[in-house]
Structures are given as C-alpha cells and as structure tokens.
Amino acid sequence: MRESTGGTRERIKAVALELFTEQGYEKTSLREIAERLDVTKAALYYHFKSKDEIVTSFVEDRLELIDELIAWAEAQPPTLETRRALIARYADAMFTSEQPSVMRFFEQNQTVLKSLSAGQQMRGRLMKLAEALFRGDDSPSAQLRATLSLFAVHTSWFAVRTPHISDEERRRIALEVADELLAPIGQPAGPAR
Amino acid sequence: MRESTGGTRERIKAVALELFTEQGYEKTSLREIAERLDVTKAALYYHFKSKDEIVTSFVEDRLELIDELIAWAEAQPPTLETRRALIARYADAMFTSEQPSVMRFFEQNQTVLKSLSAGQQMRGRLMKLAEALFRGDDSPSAQLRATLSLFAVHTSWFAVRTPHISDEERRRIALEVADELLAPIGQPAGPAR
DNA sequence: GTCTATATGCAGATAGAC
DNA sequence: GTCTATCTGCATATAGAC
Structure with missing residues (x-):
C-alpha cells in the first residue's frame, strides 16, 4: 500500500x-x-465532483488513443493493408494496455452510457473507427464486416472459452478472424455465392 | 386502443x-x-409482483424458442449445412418475431442481467447456442467465429447504417456474413495464411 | 485530504379502499 | 383491476469541522 x-x-x-x-x-x-x-x-x-465524472476520467484516455488511430488511418490509402494494420493497432491497444477492461466496461454498460456524455463520445468514436475500417466501400455488408471485426477484438476475452489461453493467443485468433472479415471489403463485388 | x-x-x-x-x-x-x-x-x-418479474415475462418466450433451436441442432450431424441452417433459423426468429427487440434489450443490459435470474438463463442459452454452432470443432477460432456469427444477426440493426434498408435485406446481409464466418469451422485446419 | 453529519429525493414495494 | 396513501431504504450530493 x-x-x-x-x-x-x-x-x-x-x-x-x-x-x-x-x-x-x-x-x-x-x-x-x-x-x-x-x-x-x-x-x-x-x-471527483460527481459519479459520472469518474467514468469520464477513464474514458478520456481511450478517446485520445482511438482518435490517433482514426487520424492515422485517414492519412492512409483505403486499402486492405490499411484496414488490417488498423485493426492490428487497435488490438494492440486493447491487449497491451494496463487496463484492457475499459472497453469491457463500455460494452457492458452501453445503455447507461447513452445518457452520459462520456458514453456518447465513446460511441461516436467507435462509429468513426468502424467507418475508417470500411472507408471506400459503404455497402451494407462492408459496414457489418467492419463492425464485426471490432467485435472480434472486443469479445475474444469471453467468446474464446478454451481455458488457460494466453492473451497473446487470444489476440492472434481475434486478428485472424478479423482479417478474414475485412478481406472482402472494397472488392468489386462481395463474395456472393 | x-x-x-x-x-x-x-x-x-x-x-x-x-x-x-x-x-x-x-x-x-x-x-x-x-x-x-x-x-x-x-x-x-x-x-407483476416485482420489477424483474417484468423482465422474466418477456425473456421466457425467447428461452423456449432458443431451446427448440438447440434441440433441433443437436439432432443433426455437425456439418456446415447444419450450422448454416441453424443460424438461418435463428435469424428468422430474430427478424420475424413481433418483438425483435427482446434481443436488443438483452444486449443493452448485459451487466444488469447478470444479477437477474432471467438474464443468467438467457446468457446460458446463448452460450449453448454458440456451442451448437461450433459443435465438433472446439478450437479457439471456431468458438470465436460461432459467437461472431450470432453477433452478425444481433447487431445488423445498428451496424448496417444504410438508410431505408429493409429488415429482409438486413437479414440477408447478416446471413451472408455469418455463413462466411461459419465456413471454416470443422475444417481440418483453419484458413491460416 | 479526509472526516461526520445531514439534506433531499426517488426508488421499489405494500395495505387497504373502491 | 386500479386507486390513494404510505412505508422503508438507499441513492447522490453538500456543509463544515479537523
């Protein structure tokens, strides 16, 4: 202590x-x-002058981080390589950070966060991040794919139930699946059967 | 009225x-x-004798429905066709129902629902549904893929932002992406690069 | 920088009349 | 089946001493 x-x-x-x-x-x-x-x-x-100021305090660090990622992505060409690099950087931020649970907190409190300004900001930022992931192809399926690739990163902590699996392994799996989701984005036509 | x-x-x-x-x-x-x-x-x-009994009342219908799906799937061989049919049936239930928003409610209130028995039951059921989707291949990536295919169905209502898109179209897109996620499950080896 | 004490309000829930 | 009235408790938040 x-x-x-x-x-x-x-x-x-x-x-x-x-x-x-x-x-x-x-x-x-x-x-x-x-x-x-x-x-x-x-x-x-x-x-802290109020309860929600506590939330604001730990959400703000993340906002900055996401903003940097978005800015970086927008300076790149909207290619598959950029998308993959972006999701990889995002995964790094999620898995590397001392407090990966900020995003878990966010997931778990979505509705409440609607009425908190910190929550609205975070929502908006994740939307923009998804947009950066499907930039250049705003077809419905590209939008869904981009969003799901973020979910792949966010949910790997509980979706992968194998016991004793390391964080690095989770990250690798998440990115493997995310990459597959991103692959068809920006292609002339989706992989329709 | x-x-x-x-x-x-x-x-x-x-x-x-x-x-x-x-x-x-x-x-x-x-x-x-x-x-x-x-x-x-x-x-x-x-x-209703309490606040959470209200929740219980509208969660219970869904539990039954999901149970039927799980039972059906377990009676089938664990093939790709079964997985695809299962997710399609699930999507039908989500999009067809008079109140598709029960699952939205659930998504948006995950944390609170942990302490409600109705919530715990629903959690458990969705876990089992995911298991039914990766049955026969419990590799980490298969687990993640199965879970994400459910998310594809659940989140299409907000992840696809194209305005004026119909529910049927959303359902079609969701299943297109879900199918792709399910495809590598149960294969000798994942689609590693 | 942390305390005690307290203000104020609304929450979930119940009793019993109509 | 819906009402009025009320209980009980905990919530966020503040004032002011140490």
Missing part, C-alpha cells in the same frame, strides 16, 4: 472501473466504492 | 421492454412505466 499518498485518485478510478464493469454503473453505489477503499463517500467527492 | 380490456399486462410488457432497451433497466423506474401507460405504480404491482 505504498501509493496511499496522492495515489488516491488513481485507486478510486481502478476500483470504480472494476465494480462498474462487474455489476454495472447504476448498481454500483459510491458507498460501495468508498467502502472498498476504506474511505468515506465524502472523500470521493473531493476527487 | 381496443386492447384496453385485459390487455394491460401486455401493454406493460411492451412499454417496459421499450424503455428498458432505450434507457436501461436500472434507469427506468416503475413510475415512468406507469406514467406512460397512464396508470399508477400500484397497478403495475397487480400484474
């Missing part, structure tokens, strides 16, 4: 993220977060 | 489903549901 000096804000973020992800935003009370940290509710209000 | 006699229970279900889906389960109060129906909260308690 070395970090008790000054690190309180970070500890609040970490605990809140964990509880929000597990139980949901609405079901997690500030009392619960405070108890877990062995402080009082009032202490939380010193660090 | 012909159904005002006796149809109250159904009207409650319909409004609750809509609000739960849009705003989330926790954020939607019984007061809000009651106001929308122009009745009092107490009236709701005549029809």
